[in-house]
Amino acid sequence: MNKKSGVTRKQEVWGWAFLAPATILIFVMSFWPMIQAFIMSLKKGPAANMVWQEPLFKNYTRILQDKTFLTSMGNTFLYLIIEVPIMLILAILLAQILNNRDLKFRGGFRTMVFMPCAVSLVSYALIFKSLFATQGLINSALMHLHIISENINWLGTTGTARAVIIMGLIWRWTGYNMVFYLAGLQNIEYSVYEAAKIDGANGWKTFWGITVPLLRPVIVMTFIMSINGTLQLFDESVNLTNGGPSNSTITMSHYIWNQSLGVGVAKFGYASALAFVVFIMVGILAFINLKVGDTRD
Amino acid sequence: MKKKLLSLLLVSAMAVSVFAGCGGGSGSSDTSDTGAAEESADAGEEAEAPAAEAEEETVNLGGTSSDPNTLTVAAWDANFNIPALQAAEKAFQASNPDFKLEIKEVSASSDVENAVTLAGSSGDMSQLPDIVLFQDHYIQNYVKNYPDCWQSLEDSGIDWNDFGAEKLSYSTIDGAHYGAPVDNGTSVFAYRVDILEECGYTIDDVTGITWDRWLEIGREVKEKTGKALMSMDHNGDDLPYMMMQAEGQSQWKDGKPNIAGNDTYKQIINVIVTGAQDGVILLCNDWTEYTDTSIIGDQVAGVFNGNWIIPTIEQNEAASGKWEITTVPTLSGSEGYAANGGSSLYITGNCEKADLAKQFLAYTFGGGDGAMATYDDALRNGGVITTCVSASKSDVYQEGVGFFNDQAIYSKIVDMGTHVPTIEQNDYHYDMRELVGNAITNVINGGDIDSELENAQSELEFRMEE
Numbered sequence: 163m164n165k166k167s168g169v170t171r172k173q174e175v176w177g178w179a180f181l182a183p184a185t186i187l188i189f190v191m192s193f194w195p196m197i198q199a200f201i202m203s204l205k206k207g208p209a210a211n212m213v214w215q216e217p218l219f220k221n222y223t224r225i226l227q228d229k230t231f232l233t234s235m236g237n238t239f240l241y242l243i244i245e246v247p248i249m250l251i252l253a254i255l256l257a258q259i260l261n262n263r264d265l266k267f268r269g270g271f272r273t274m275v276f277m278p279c280a281v282s283l284v285s286y287a288l289i290f291k292s293l294f295a296t297q298g299l300i301n302s303a304l305m306h307l308h309i310i311s312e313n314i315n316w317l318g319t320t321g322t323a324r325a326v327i328i329m330g331l332i333w334r335w336t337g338y339n340m341v342f343y344l345a346g347l348q349n350i351e352y353s354v355y356e357a358a359k360i361d362g363a364n365g366w367k368t369f370w371g372i373t374v375p376l377l378r379p380v381i382v383m384t385f386i387m388s389i390n391g392t393l394q395l396f397d398e399s400v401n402l403t404n405g406g407p408s409n410s411t412i413t414m415s416h417y418i419w420n421q422s423l424g425v426g427v428a429k430f431g432y433a434s435a436l437a438f439v440v441f442i443m444v445g446i447l448a449f450i451n452l453k454v455g456d457t458r459d
Numbered sequence: 460m461k462k463k464l465l466s467l468l469l470v471s472a473m474a475v476s477v478f479a480g481c482g483g484g485s486g487s488s489d490t491s492d493t494g495a496a497e498e499s500a501d502a503g504e505e506a507e508a509p510a511a512e513a514e515e516e517t518v519n520l521g522g523t524s525s526d527p528n529t530l531t532v533a534a535w536d537a538n539f540n541i542p543a544l545q546a547a548e549k550a551f552q553a554s555n556p557d558f559k560l561e562i563k564e565v566s567a568s569s570d571v572e573n574a575v576t577l578a579g580s581s582g583d584m585s586q587l588p589d590i591v592l593f594q595d596h597y598i599q600n601y602v603k604n605y606p607d608c609w610q611s612l613e614d615s616g617i618d619w620n621d622f623g624a625e626k627l628s629y630s631t632i633d634g635a636h637y638g639a640p641v642d643n644g645t646s647v648f649a650y651r652v653d654i655l656e657e658c659g660y661t662i663d664d665v666t667g668i669t670w671d672r673w674l675e676i677g678r679e680v681k682e683k684t685g686k687a688l689m690s691m692d693h694n695g696d697d698l699p700y701m702m703m704q705a706e707g708q709s710q711w712k713d714g715k716p717n718i719a720g721n722d723t724y725k726q727i728i729n730v731i732v733t734g735a736q737d738g739v740i741l742l743c744n745d746w747t748e749y750t751d752t753s754i755i756g757d758q759v760a761g762v763f764n765g766n767w768i769i770p771t772i773e774q775n776e777a778a779s780g781k782w783e784i785t786t787v788p789t790l791s792g793s794e795g796y797a798a799n800g801g802s803s804l805y806i807t808g809n810c811e812k813a814d815l816a817k818q819f820l821a822y823t824f825g826g827g828d829g830a831m832a833t834y835d836d837a838l839r840n841g842g843v844i845t846t847c848v849s850a851s852k853s854d855v856y857q858e859g860v861g862f863f864n865d866q867a868i869y870s871k872i873v874d875m876g877t878h879v880p881t882i883e884q885n886d887y888h889y890d891m892r893e894l895v896g897n898a899i900t901n902v903i904n905g906g907d908i909d910s911e912l913e914n915a916q917s918e919l920e921f922r923m924e925e
Contacts, residue, residue, distance in 0.1 A: 206925045207925070208579070208580070208603075208604035208605065215925075227921065228921065229918060229921075230918065291745075295744070295748060295752070296743075296744070296748065296752070297748075297752050297756065315744070317744045317745075318693075318742075318744045403744075404694050404745065406693075406694055406744065406896075406900075407693075407744075407897075407900045408896075408897035408898075408900040408901055409897055423573055423576060423577075427600060427886050427887060427890070427922075428576055428580070428604075429925065430580065431925075432925075
């Protein structure tokens with residue numbers, strides 16, 4: 163009896179000893195800055211000598227009147243609603259196709275679909291920018307094919323600029339999500355599919371009856387990650403369109419950046435408050451997602 | 460349930476740590492992001508949120524040197540201001556043979572400006588060099604917010620009357636001079652005289668005219684040659700600022716935006732909108748499109764900007780000898796003078812050799828004994844034009860320039876610079892530029908000009924209150 167609890171205690175001590183370095187690092191590098199950012203969000207003035215905001219939560223009430231931030235929020239949610247479903251459906255379909263054992267050059271195709279993820283966000287945004295420039299490749303190709311008669315100002319018009327950003331996002335992230343689905347699919351026993359086949363289920367039924375339910379944890383995870391990622395969208399907005407035309411493509415993170423280190427007068431306190439609002443949004447969305455996606459209890 | 464809470468916490472941590480990094484002014488903490496995400500991912504795959512990679516690298520400006528005869532300086536343009544600094548080093552070595560200037564080259568002016576913001580915000584100036592070069596619009600804001608970062612040039616012995624008053628108005632705070640002027644921001648309106656000729660006009664026909672007349676000529680040029688008469692980077696649209704300055708007015712009045720209900724301003728915005736709609740003014744989406752596509756790509760018959768745009772114009776060698784410069788049209792039809800951009804050198808709070816730095820600046824850029832040698836070489840090697848009147852008396856400044864049809868453009872620019880009216884400046888210059896640019900876009904797309912200017916004004920006032 164005595165001896166057993168001694169062993170348990172020993173195990174516990176070692177467990178904590180192994181956990182401690184990572185825990186301390188996460189606390190110091192991640193949670194401590196979070197607390198500091200919250201304190202900063204209640205302050206105003208130049209960062210070198212900030213003073214408390216009066217009233218204390220003024221930075222937060224100010225957000226509600228900030229038209230540019232509301233615009234950026236609208237833009238971000240627009241990207242979210244359009245881009246995430248398209249991307250995830252494409253990813254799951256591609257994963258399904260590339261999981262087929264009879265497919266030749268599977269490895270090659272998988273690499274190709276995943277390849278965009280190896281490209282840095284900034285470089286791909288700049289490449290898209292030059293492709294869609296007024297005198298860029300897309301315009302001259304369309305002109306030579308006689309599809310358009312005048313150069314389209316892709317990045318200078320609200321609708322097309324948003325479409326270009328969404329296209330870019332889909333190109334960049336579909337392969338990334340596909341890899342998760344592929345890994346999930348490979349964990350599903352092939353015999354399950356064979357059994358379904360024997361029972362006479364067609365491809366569509368197999369997909370909805372077997373693949374989707376068994377992939378549910380992976381789908382929930384990719385959803386949370388995509389929502390989280392889209393809410394923090396930054397590089398595309400900065401590098402592709404610089405938020406233009408007339409702030410119609412600016413994202414929340416880009417606006418936060420503008421408020422702190424971008425052009426104009428730095429407002430670190432207000433930027434921190436904005437960041438916390440985004441944090442709460444991500445938290446709420448992730449919670450809803452977990453609630454919907456989890457059927458265990 | 461417990462597990463759910465844990466994963467929620469971890470997902471949130473992943474999200475906020477990125478923003479916490481942003482808000483605190485440091486880069487995002489990538490390691491902890493991945494760590495948190497990894498644990499929340501059931502599959503145990505390496506996970507990374509898309510925007511978690513969104514980090515901006517902070518440029519290290521290198522700090523100071525331990526050698527007593529060496530000064531360090533940060534600058535960004537190898538074709539423009541770096542040759543000017545090298546010229547100054549050479550000139551100063553004539554009287555101080557041991558002197559050395561270590562130039563830290565960064566890729567854009569915003570690198571210097573970000574580094575200053577970070578040093579000022581954190582109070583850690585150790586990475587700042589002795590002297591930094593940055594754009595004039597920032598210094599008022601910097602001295603106000605980070606007073607310890609700067610050392611005034613009051614006792615340096617520079618004769619300030621030797622410089623264009625408009626240039627100095629930026630870097631003079633409460634009567635104290637902080638900056639040693641390097642280049643000259645005077646705006647030029649350059650025209651392709653061969654294209655004007657094709658349409659039956661000379662350079663005199665576009666000098667001292669009203670904007671309405673200018674638009675008429677522009678429409679004719681567009682119709683006959685397909686070229687616009689001017690282009691501008693609409694993402695950082697400097698036209699309203701320069702056009703107002705040519706009218707002798709500011710977009711600011713007593714520290715407040717002066718755009719809504721301002722009749723002159725409305726007329727100016729109308730000129731830009733009409734020009735854009737008629738294809739006379741080409742509004743580009745970004746800087747590269749402005750310089751590379753519109754100017755070097757030969758789509759325009761005119762260029763209106765600070766004279767630092769001249770090296771860009773000169774890159775289209777096929778047009779050599781076909782350009783000439785003149786003054787700016789105005790609403791009344793008198794000759795307008797404006798300025799845009801330009802930068803100055805500032806001694807930082809991190810500089811322990813302030814006496815040497817002041818001596819160096821006064822001797823070279825400040826109009827001292829080495830000024831002519833400095834500015835002559837700066838012009839020859841970098842196309843940097845001075846605002847220092849005495850230095851512009853040198854022979855190099857009087858020479859005709861082949862690219863500009865043998866016009867003596869440099870002395871003309873220095874002379875034009877003395878006419879530029881000094882107008883009220885404001886820390887929120889760049890916010891104004893952004894919001895007015897948006898207003899112009901909206902009016903072009905059919906918005907009502909009065910309500911758009913009204914919106915821009917109220918949005919700007921909103922941003923200015925804390």
